[in-house]
Amino acid sequence: MPRRLFGPLCLLALGAAPALGDEVTSYTLDNGMQVVVIEDHRAPVVTQMVWYRIGSSDEPPGHSGIAHFLEHLMFQGTDDLAAGELSATVEENGGTDNAFTSYDYTAYFQRVAADRLGLMMQMEADRMRDLQLTEDDVATERQVILEERSQRTDSDPGALLNEQMSAAQFLNHPYGIPVIGWRHEVEKLSRKDALDFYQANYAPNNAILVVAGDVQPEAVLALAKEYYGPVAPSDRIVPRDRPQEPPQLAERRLVLSDERVSEPYLIRSYLAPERNTGDQKEAAALTILAQLLGGDPINSVLAKSLQFDRKIAVWAAAGYDGTTLDPDTFSLYASPVPGTSLADLEAAMDEVIAKFLKDGPDAEQLARIKTQIRASEIYARDDSGGLARSYGQALAVGLTVKDVQDWPAILQAVTAEDVMAAAAKVLNRDQAVTGWLTAKKGEAQ
Numbered sequence: 001m002p003r004r005l006f007g008p009l010c011l012l013a014l015g016a017a018p019a020l021g022d023e024v025t026s027y028t029l030d031n032g033m034q035v036v037v038i039e040d041h042r043a044p045v046v047t048q049m050v051w052y053r054i055g056s057s058d059e060p061p062g063h064s065g066i067a068h069f070l071e072h073l074m075f076q077g078t079d080d081l082a083a084g085e086l087s088a089t090v091e092e093n094g095g096t097d098n099a100f101t102s103y104d105y106t107a108y109f110q111r112v113a114a115d116r117l118g119l120m121m122q123m124e125a126d127r128m129r130d131l132q133l134t135e136d137d138v139a140t141e142r143q144v145i146l147e148e149r150s151q152r153t154d155s156d157p158g159a160l161l162n163e164q165m166s167a168a169q170f171l172n173h174p175y176g177i178p179v180i181g182w183r184h185e186v187e188k189l190s191r192k193d194a195l196d197f198y199q200a201n202y203a204p205n206n207a208i209l210v211v212a213g214d215v216q217p218e219a220v221l222a223l224a225k226e227y228y229g230p231v232a233p234s235d236r237i238v239p240r241d242r243p244q245e246p247p248q249l250a251e252r253r254l255v256l257s258d259e260r261v262s263e264p265y266l267i268r269s270y271l272a273p274e275r276n277t278g279d280q281k282e283a284a285a286l287t288i289l290a291q292l293l294g295g296d297p298i299n300s301v302l303a304k305s306l307q308f309d310r311k312i313a314v315w316a317a318a319g320y321d322g323t324t325l326d327p328d329t330f331s332l333y334a335s336p337v338p339g340t341s342l343a344d345l346e347a348a349m350d351e352v353i354a355k356f357l358k359d360g361p362d363a364e365q366l367a368r369i370k371t372q373i374r375a376s377e378i379y380a381r382d383d384s385g386g387l388a389r390s391y392g393q394a395l396a397v398g399l400t401v402k403d404v405q406d407w408p409a410i411l412q413a414v415t416a417e418d419v420m421a422a423a424a425k426v427l428n429r430d431q432a433v434t435g436w437l438t439a440k441k442g443e444a445q
Helices: 066-072 085-092 116-127 136-154 157-168 191-201 217-227 279-295 301-309 342-359 363-380 384-396 402-410 416-426
Strands: 024-028 032-037 044-052 096-101 106-113 207-213 252-257 267-273 313-320 328-336 432-438
Touching: 024 217, 024 402, 032 217, 044 116, 044 252, 044 313, 044 384, 066 096, 066 106, 066 136, 066 191, 066 342, 085 096, 085 116, 106 136, 106 267, 106 384, 116 207, 116 217, 136 157, 136 191, 157 267, 157 432, 267 313, 267 342, 267 363, 267 416, 279 301, 279 328, 279 342, 279 363, 279 402, 279 416, 301 313, 301 342, 301 432, 313 342, 313 432, 328 342, 342 416, 363 384, 363 402
Parallel strands: 032 207, 252 432
Antiparallel strands: 024 032, 044 106, 044 207, 096 106, 267 328, 267 432, 313 328
16 A cells, blocks of 8 residues: 655745735746745645646547546556545645646646645645556446436536537637537547656646745745655646637537426627737727626626516526637627517527627726726635636646736726727627527527
8 A cells, every 4th residue: 555645734824914816926947847935924734736737628539528538537546655545635634626628728636735735745746747557447437427427417518519619710720529428439538548648748848837925935935845856847738839810701500408497598709819928908998898898797788678678588698718828709698588489589689789889888887897897806815726727727838927917907007998999809690600599499599
């Protein structure tokens, strides 16, 4: 039985606390691993996150789901850790841990008492380059993932629509492939597939360590050098050059009918630019635009018109993130009241969008949105774990610490003209995918 790890305890921080989020320090280890430290001395806890610049959109063709599959397998053993021992040790030390996979990154995290940070680093560094897998491990976890797909996607009409929407939106870019993978490909994933993907992509020069909490940067750096520093970099890390989308010349439409649907709705997604390092202005304008159109369930443009003025929608919303490596989507959503067809609701939504493109945003509403965003940024500073995630996500898609710190001011600088320019560029039906979810067979426009 591998030995249980209870590494050295280390008191990392004492003294007065600076304002959360103001104290961010960045280092790069000799092996290429980036280290970011966010200080928060209000409670003796710490969050460690290790982000790998590898996600489902970096998978080899025909191996969809391998990034997520490997994330599950990373909780198996190493030469020093038995299967499940890392999580058990975190729990024994009063902490929590988990992991997640996205299109652009895979991340692992623990939240523990600050004096356990060295132990967390010891274990995380161990599995960075020393994962051990058996055929039984792989077979068991593959079945777990297939069951996860059955429960979260195949049994959920809304999830199936989202999957089909992405496939229709991205004809060439791998954002069109689900993170969990296509079932017929997941069924064939092997131990060799997992280890090949692991050995090619899991290395310190493809990773970002984010530590947030009751720590001192110098102490974190010393621990990082001790535990992560000896891990050899990989010469197999390659630039993330992905297939890109050709110009979209016509709207794409689909209808998913499923008798399990109790609440029909429609989605309209448009190709939209991402946040880019040193050039976040357009993404900021789209962020504001999403809030104006559908960020508030009462006062947003879509909600006021469709829910309260016309009374034809149960709800309406808009969404945009932009923290992606490549162009993603700007989306509109609406669900009709009983007795209103999806066709009528879509026509009304289009009228609202056309009016907005003609008249622009209300000045008071724009000011209110900015105030709300400023308040949410202040509240976000109260969550060191959330800040660790914000920095890690941004860095994993090519942004910098400075980009993250500049983002609130860039949002506040957005003008009505910026919003209108972004809206005119993005809200183009010829570059959109429109999807209906309905229980009615054969419902079409």
